[in-house]
Amino acid sequence: MTQNSTTQRYTTLSMTLHWLMLALFVGVYACIEIKGLLPRGSALRGLLLGGHALFGVGIFVLVWLRLLGRLAPRPAILPRPPTWQTALSHLMHLALYGLMIVTPLLAWLMLNAQDKPLPYFAIPLPPLVNPDPDLARQFKHWHEWLGSAGYWLIGLHAAAGLFHHYWVRDNTLVRMLPKRFEP
Secondary structure (H helix, E strand, O other), X not given: OOOOOOOOOOOHHHHHHHHHHHHHHHHHHHHHHHHOOOOOOOHHHXXXXXXXXXXHHHHHHHHHHHHHHOOOOOOOOOOOOOHHHHHHHHHHHHHHHHHHHHHHHHHHHHHHHOOXXXXXXXXXXXXXXXXXXXXXXXXHHHHHHHHHHHHHHHHHHHHHHHXXXXXXXXXXXXHHOOXXXXX
């Protein structure tokens, strides 16, 4: 590896946003899974649904910063992977960014169609659709479907990082780790 250590890693901002997004996803999924174990109408269930919304909005806000960060040069993967792996990684990243943008938008549309406000937000957001129970059910279906797909996308993303680190032995994973966590 001929590059110096600063060009072999993502920027501190990119790394921070990446791992913060993971924490937000853990929050989103933990809230919704625990909520499902509680009886309808319980105070804790409502609180978890609100937490799910807050974490989801956090993801939606930060994804735009991540997209801006992608304009900066990225450290190269060394040794360079085959073209098919690069193509798959681009497809995976596109799917993950789609998840981070479309899923919260579907939630906003669902709440609009249910004629409900966004939980915990005093800032009024414009309604995107008129109240319509049938449309709300469709938005809910797609929101939940994408949420389920998110488990797979995130899992495959993590598995790919580990595969590259332990099997291929390239610097894919290390590029996203702060220097102090370097193996």
